[in-house]
Amino acid sequence: MDVPHHGYRATKPRARAAPPSGDPLLFEDTSSSGPPMGHQGYYSSGYSMSGVGGGVGNSGMNELFTDPMANAAVMYGSSLATQGKDMVNKEISRFMSVNKLKYFFAVDTKYVMKKLLLLMFPYTHQDWEVRYHRDTPFTPRHDVNAPDLYIPTMAFITYILLAGMALGIQKRFSPEVLGLCASTALVWVIIEVLVMLLGLYLLTVHSDLSTFDLIAYSGYKYVGMIFTVLCGLLFGSDGYFIALAWSSCALMFFIVRSLRMKILSSFPPDSVGTAASAKPRMRLYITVATAAFQPIIIYWLTAHLVR
Incomplete structure (x- = not known):
């Protein structure tokens, strides 16, 4: 004789039934592979917002870089900047050559001491000619006369x-x-x-x-x-x-x-x-x-x- 036990339920699986229409769902059923039918509108609207906010921006940038006129404008601006830089360097080189200016500051401590002595006691110095190497004068650190x-x-x-x-x-x-x-x-x-x-x-x-x-x-x-x-x-x-x-x-x-x-x-x-x-x-x-x-x-x- 089986005696029913109030704290025990059979473990036999039961068929899943749809809830009554009047009772709300406490938890969403996510066991199915696709998105819930009731939230299809949410995903659609999310996609639309992405398309409006990010999609349009990305497409605008893509259109900017794929537009031939935009590319031509960028290349023209870059060429103008390069030409302007070359013109500035050319004008500076007309009045002041950086390489030539570096030559006049190519000194060391030994040269400075010898030159100061030459400026204060020049009477014993014999050779006053500046030395050259292949039509290029020696730097001051190698020639005290420079x-x-x-x-x-x-x-x-x-x-x-x-x-x-x-x-x-x-x-x-x-x-x-x-x-x-x-x-x-x-x-x-x-x-x-x-x-x-x-x-x-x-x-x-x-x-x-x-x-x-x-x-x-x-x-x-x-x-x-x-x-x-x-x-x-x-x-x-x-x-x-x-x-x-x-x-x-x-x-x-x-x-x-x-x-x-x-x-x-x-x-x-x-x-x-x-x-x-x-x-x-x-x-x-x-x-x-x-x-x-x-x-x-x-x-x-x-x-x-x-x-």
Whole structure:
């Protein structure tokens, strides 16, 4: 006799029946492979939203990149940018060659020390000719006779700092006075280089002297100016004038010997005649005048710093 057990149910599988129409589903039946019929509209609407938001954007981008006119516009803009860059580089190269500028800063510590000694004691130096290798001059680090822009640049900055210190010691420092001192020193170099270029042009001197060379030779005076101001601050007016005389004579000797190799050697030796023989004398005059002008500039730019 079977006794029914209230907590036991038979495990025999039963057929799945559809719920009554009036009772809501507590859980969604996800056992079937496809999406629920009741949520078909949701998937459709989701697809539509994707098509509106992302699909349209993607299709717009695809159309942009597949449009021949858009591609042509992009290529034209790229070519214009490349042409503009080339034009800018060409215009910069007309006035300032980066490779040539790097040449004037190709120095090392050994060269700087030897060049400073040459500027202050040039009388014992024998060989003043710049060496070449396959029509290319040696870099300054390999030839002490080669002009450079590192020493003039550093000397100019040191001169401005020394001028500020000298004015501060004398209780005369102000930013305006220091700015006027710096601008005056720079303007004198520019005027000197322009006069040299004009003189070489009028005399039709065909040499390898460039504008950077002239700036370098003109900027070497700042080394003597630093020495002069230091001696004036340490030893007074007597030390200033002794240092002025020494640095001026040394710089004049250096300029004459350096520029003579550049200017006078460019004159053809087979030239004859009165007019032809006058040109070497004019070139010598402009070389000596350039050297003789250096003490005047040194005194003009340093006398007001030492009192």
